[in-house]
Every structure is written in structure tokens, then in C-alpha cells.
Amino acid sequence: MTPVKDPSSMKVAIVIASVGRPVELARWGDHARRQTLAPSEILFSIASDTDIPPGFADPMVRVLRGPKGSCHQRNTGLDALTSDPDIVAFFDDDYVPSRRCLEGIAAVFAAHPDLVGTSGDLLADGIHSAGVDYETATAMIETYDAEDPAIDTTLIKAMGTYGCNMAFRRSAVGDVRFDEKLPLYAWQEDVDFSRRLRGRGRVERTHAFVGVHQGVKGGRSPGRRLGYSQVANPLYLIGKGTMTPRDALWLMARNVASNHVKAFSPEPWVDRKGRVMGNWRAVRDLLTGRLRPDRILDM
Structure with missing residues (x-):
């Protein structure tokens, strides 16, 4: 079991993998400066110079360049x-943290030495809607911070971590590492990664840190690619043993059914027909024995 440490002495590093969202990414310098517990380092992991604003320079941030893809970029950061x-x-580039976010992360890991x-x-998650604009997200966070609630380190059972806001004990x-056989947006890579750590300790959800996930639509995979991943990736994770058949089949059925029902009257921000x-x-690829997550690279 990991020794108990004083939360204020714990070092928390931030890694942000980003593609095609230079405005959202650049805001993270300001997010970090607002934190009551300063990060030990901040790494932006990008695939192209167009992923950051021209001439970007922030003394708090180190910019890394590597292959495109959530898993590749997160591994580059690690x-x-x-x-x-x-x-x-x-964190996702479009995640807006409360000012005590890192303090809460340190507190929950200090309170639970077996937590990995x-x-x-999330005060709001724009992934399920047209998105939350930055002004609205900031207002929600300012209201929350003004209330200054006590940090609650209670743990809640979870299937795995959620990629927009997840933290891990480095030891x-x-x-x-994140599975680079899951390319590009790498749907469900967060669950896969966290479930591979369960043999080393607990993976749970917590109230200890809070933010808003804007759910910005730019920089995401086209509908056809995501639709393919919605079938291919869960089946691949069954084979790895990081997703149970029950969870995978429920996930696939829910998403495939939603795509077909909503294709007749799709949301403006979702490419249902492409999915x-x-x-x-x-x-088709499953029936012909050609199903692999990386086949989205040919689309």
C-alpha cells in the first residue's frame, strides 16, 4: 500500500493531448495559474504546430510533438x-477546472492510499448536447468556487475513468501505457487504461474535484470513424479482457440503436448518418473477419 502523504506536499502533473483546438488549449495556462495547488508541470501533447496558437509561449507549459492520436499523445506526455x-x-483541452481541482485530486489520493x-x-458535460460555451462554463465554475464547498474525498463505484478528467497515481x-492500437479519437481508451490498473489498486469516481466539460465539437472524429469505433473498440476490449461482454454489448447496442433512431432527425452537431x-x-468487417480498431485510418 502506498504510504500516506500530506496532500499539500503531493506533486500533480498535468498532461493534455490536443488536436485542432488551439484556443481551448491555450487557456490552460490561465486555468493552472488559478489553482490553489500549483501543478508540478504542464505538458501539451500535440501533433502539429496548428494545434497551438501562432507564437504560443507560456513559461508554465512544455509543448511536445508526436504522432496524432489520443493514445499516442497521452503516452508522449507520460x-x-x-x-x-x-x-x-x-484533462481534455475543453475541460474548465475549479480553482481547487488539483488540491482535490491530491486530497483524494492522500485519503485513499490504495486508490490508483x-x-x-462534472457540473456540466457538453458532450451530450451542442456543447457548453466558454463564458457559460466559466460562470458555472465561478459560482461553484464562490461557494467554496469542502473537499469530499468519498469514493463512488465506477466502470472506469472518464477521459476528460482523470488522474492516476504515478507509481x-x-x-x-495507453493502447496505441486504438487510433485517433481512441474511443473507450480511458476505460481500457484504467481497468488495466485495477490489479494494482482501486479505480473509482470521486466528488473531490470538479469542472465543466465544454464538449467542443471541433477536432473530433468524423461520424463514419466514430460509428466504426463504436462496434470495433468494445469487441477489441472484450478480447483484451478490459471490458466484460455484458458491458461491451450494452455499450454497442445503446449507441447503434441511438444512431439509427436519430438518423431520421439528427442533432445539428452529430453526424448520425455517418455513424x-x-x-x-x-x-461487415466482423462477419468477414477483418474487424480491427485501426481500420478507421482507411476511412
């Missing part, structure tokens, strides 16, 4: 850590 952190936190991975609470991560095409291409 491998580049230099501050010997106790905890590494992965966790995700926090437990060891040589485990349906991707779903059926995956089914």
Missing part, C-alpha cells in the same frame, strides 16, 4: 514527465 510527480492528471485512478464530478501506472454507415461497415 514518457516526458520530469518532475517525478505523485499523480498525473489527464479516479475521475471527478501505480509504472510501465502501463450509421460506420456501424454497418464494422458489422
Whole structure:
């Protein structure tokens, strides 16, 4: 079991993998400066110079460049850590944290020495809607911070971590890396990664840290690719043993059914018809023995 440490002495590093969202990414310098517990380091892991604003320079941030894809980019960040952190936190570029976010992360890991991975609470998650604009997200966070609630380190049972806001004990991560066979947006890579750590400790959700996930639509995979991944990736994770058949089949059925029902009257921000095409291409590849997550690279 990991020795108990004083939360204020714990080092929390931030890694943000980003593609095509330079405005959202650049805001993270300001997010970090607002934190009551300063990060030990901040790494932006990008695939192209167009992923950051022209001439971007922030003394708090180190910019890394590597292959495109959530798993590749997160691994690039993991491998580049230099501050010997106790905890590494992965945030989406469009996640807006409360000012005590890192303090809460340190507190929950200090309170539970057997905890190896966790995700926090979301005041709003724009992934399920047209998105939450930055002004609204900021207002929600300012209201929450003004209330200044006590940090609640209670743990709640969870299937795995949620990629927009997840933190891991660095000593437990060891040589485990995100699966680069899940390319690009790498749907469900967060669940896969956290479930591979369960043999080393607990993976649960917590109230200890809070933010808003804007759910910005730019920079996401086209509908056909995501639709293919909605079938291919859960089946691949069944084979790895990081997703149960029951969970995978429920996940696939829910998403495939939603795509087909909503394709007749799709949300303006979702390419439902593209997702349906991707779903059926995956089914065809399954029947012909050609189903692999990386086949989205040919789409």
C-alpha cells in the first residue's frame, strides 16, 4: 500500500493531448495559474504546430510533438514527465477546472492510499448536447468556487475513468501505457487504461474535484470513424479482457440503436448518418473477419 502523504506536499502533473483546438488549449495556462495547488508541470501533447496558437509561449507549459492520436499523445506526455510527480492528471483541452481541482485530486489520493485512478464530478458535460460555451462554463465554475464547498474525498463505484478528467497515481501506472492500437479519437481508451490498473489498486469516481466539460465539437472524429469505433473498440476490449461482454454489448447496442433512431432527425452537431454507415461497415468487417480498431485510418 502506498504510504500516506500530506496532500499539500503531493506533486500533480498535468498532461493534455490536443488536436485542432488551439484556443481551448491555450487557456490552460490561465486555468493552472488559478489553482490553489500549483501543478508540478504542464505538458501539451500535440501533433502539429496548428494545434497551438501562432507564437504560443507560456513559461508554465512544455509543448511536445508526436504522432496524432489520443493514445499516442497521452503516452508522449507520460514518457516526458520530469518532475517525478505523485499523480498525473489527464484533462481534455475543453475541460474548465475549479480553482481547487488539483488540491482535490491530491486530497483524494492522500485519503485513499490504495486508490490508483479516479475521475471527478462534472457540473456540466457538453458532450451530450451542442456543447457548453466558454463564458457559460466559466460562470458555472465561478459560482461553484464562490461557494467554496469542502473537499469530499468519498469514493463512488465506477466502470472506469472518464477521459476528460482523470488522474492516476504515478507509481501505480509504472510501465502501463495507453493502447496505441486504438487510433485517433481512441474511443473507450480511458476505460481500457484504467481497468488495466485495477490489479494494482482501486479505480473509482470521486466528488473531490470538479469542472465543466465544454464538449467542443471541433477536432473530433468524423461520424463514419466514430460509428466504426463504436462496434470495433468494445469487441477489441472484450478480447483484451478490459471490458466484460455484458458491458461491451450494452455499450454497442445503446449507441447503434441511438444512431439509427436519430438518423431520421439528427442533432445539428452529430453526424448520425455517418455513424450509421460506420456501424454497418464494422458489422461487415466482423462477419468477414477483418474487424480491427485501426481500420478507421482507411476511412
